[in-house]
Every structure is written in structure tokens, then in C-alpha cells.
Amino acid sequence: MKNRERPIGIFDSGLGGLTVFKELRALLPGEDLVYFGDTARVPYGTKSPEAVLAFSKEITAYLLEKKIKFLIVACNTASSLALEEIRGLSPVPVLGVIEPGVEAALKAVPAGGRVLVTGTSATVNSRAYSRALAAAGPGIKVAEKACPLFVPLVEEGWCARPAAAIAAREYLAPFRGKADVLILGCTHYPLLKKVIARVMGPRTRIVDSALAAARAALAQLSGLGLLNPARRGSSEFIVSDAPARFSELAYKLLRIRTGKVAVKRF
Numbered sequence: 507m508k509n510r511e512r513p514i515g516i517f518d519s520g521l522g523g524l525t526v527f528k529e530l531r532a533l534l535p536g537e538d539l540v541y542f543g544d545t546a547r548v549p550y551g552t553k554s555p556e557a558v559l560a561f562s563k564e565i566t567a568y569l570l571e572k573k574i575k576f577l578i579v580a581c582n583t584a585s586s587l588a589l590e591e592i593r594g595l596s597p598v599p600v601l602g603v604i605e606p607g608v609e610a611a612l613k614a615v616p617a618g619g620r621v622l623v624t625g626t627s628a629t630v631n632s633r634a635y636s637r638a639l640a641a642a643g644p645g646i647k648v649a650e651k652a653c654p655l656f657v658p659l660v661e662e663g664w665c666a667r668p669a670a671a672i673a674a675r676e677y678l679a680p681f682r683g684k685a686d687v688l689i690l691g692c693t694h695y696p697l698l699k700k701v702i703a704r705v706m707g708p709r710t711r712i713v714d715s716a717l718a719a720a721r722a723a724l725a726q727l728s729g730l731g732l733l734n735p736a737r738r739g740s741s742e743f744i745v746s747d748a749p750a751r752f753s754e755l756a757y758k759l760l761r762i763r764t765g766k767v768a769v770k771r772f
């Protein structure tokens with residue numbers, strides 16, 4: 507099999523990376539995509555850096571066995587805590603979600619403007635976004651806010667319930683009118699974009715790291731001559747637990763028809 511005909515691997519702690527998958531599927535219809543959701547161990551955002559690193563390495567090794575040509579770490583928490591190590595052990599190019607999110611935010615923020623990064627506790631504690639924003643956009647003021655209840659709300663399929671709006675107000679009302687750009691620094695958060703935007707108000711632009719990552723993947727694959735010329739690619743879904751629930755929520759939240767979801771336990 508030619509390199510460019512091999513699949514792209516994508517992983518997340520659970521459903522969140524499906525926001526990247528969906529953008530990718532739309533941008534790259536000819537690619538074969540293999541998605542892994544670590545549903546047995548979600549959420550990652552409240553785990554220790556050591557645990558997130560160990561899980562990420564295990565999943566990377568598993569996806570590499572599937573002869574992928576490119577790996578997308580569709581999880582901000584794993585990208586914050588494990589990207590360098592994953593790159594170190596992967597013979598294929600690895601894309602995280604932080605760099606694309608930062609680039610998209612820098613395009614949207616005015617000079618000297620204010621960026622609010624939202625993410626899991628682990629992502630915020632790692633300060634990966636603050637560091638990347640400070641290095642690439644000096645003069646920009648950055649605040650970070652962990653929103654730990656957002657992931658369980660999404661994993662429960664409660665994106666449009668009052669509980670989601672209450673949590674968004676609780677976390678973000680103090681920032682209303684105080685940020686030019688808000689980064690959705692967790693791949694689960696695009697599913698809460700409406701409630702988040704409502705709390706922040708019309709003056710804050712919302713940057714979706716999932717969309718930014720999909721666009722970056724297209725650019726990198728094209729630059730590397732790795733785009734698959736096929737007209738229609740396949741999609742494979744694997745989780746570490748509860749495949750029926752994953753499939754149901756993928757359809758309910760994102761209208762993704764997964765077909766049969768396989769299980770791989772570590």
C-alpha cells in the first residue's frame with residue numbers, strides 16, 4: 507500500500523475528538539480515518555499528567571499498529587501534556603490541537619487584545635496555551651479558565667439542557683465583555699459553543715481548536731504529499747468501553763453515523 511493510501515489516526519479521551527473528526531471528514535472526504543475514543547478512562551482533564559501521558563502513549567502505539575500515515579491528537583489535554591513524547595515515539599507526523607488553536611486565535615485577536623483560554627483543569631494547569639500565545643503573540647493578554655464540568659455534560663449528551671447554560675454562566679460570566687477572543691481549548695467544547703457564546707456576548711469571537719486542527723491537518727498532509735486521491739474514504743471507530751453508548755451519542759450530538767464500533771481494552 508502506498509503511504510498516501512494509509513489511514514489517518516485520531517484519538518481523544520472520548521467523544522470530544524469527534525468534533526475534529528467531523529471537520530476532517532468534511533475537508534478530506536477521500537481519507538480513511540481511524541478514530542479511537544478512550545471511553546473507559548474519560549475524563550483526562552482531571553487526571554495526573556503521568557496518567558494522561560501513559561494513556562496517550564498506549565493509544566499511539568495501538569494506532570501505529572494500524573499502519574497510519576499521520577496522527578492527530580484530537581485532545582487538548584493530551585496535546586498539552588504528551589505531545590512531545592508522542593512525537594518522540596512516532597515514526598509518522600503528529601499534529602496536536604494547541605498550535606492550530608493558537609494560530610487561529612492570533613489571526614482573530616487585535617494587537618494587544620485579550621484572549622481567554624477555556625479548557626480542562628489539566629490543560630489550564632499545564633499553561634501550554636499561555637506559553638504558546640506568549641511566544642507567538644507578544645503583547646497579548648491571556649487569561650485561562652478551567653471549566654471541569656463541561657466534559658461530563660457533553661459526555662452525558664446534555665449540551666442543550668439548562669444545566670449546560672448554568673455551568674457556562676458560573677464559569678464564564680465574570681469574563682463577559684472582557685475578552686476579544688475565547689479559545690475552545692478542549693475538543694468537547696465546540697459542542698457547547700452556543701451556550702458559551704451566549705454568556706460571553708457578541709463582542710467575543712469564539713475560536714474552535716477542532717476546526718483549526720482539521721485545517722492544519724489538510725495543510726500538512728498536502729505539504730507532505732500525503733493526501734489520498736481516493737474519492738470516498740472509510741471511517742472506523744474504536745473505543746475502550748461502551749461502544750453502543752458512544753455510537754448513540756455520536757449521532758445525537760454530531761449526527762455522525764458510526765456503524766459498528768469496535769472495542770479495544772488496554
Ligand code: DGL
Pocket residue numbers: 518519520522523548549550551552580581582583584626629657691692693694
Ligand atoms: N476532549 C479533551 C480535551 O480536548 C479531553 C477532555 C477530558 O477528557 O477531560 O482536552
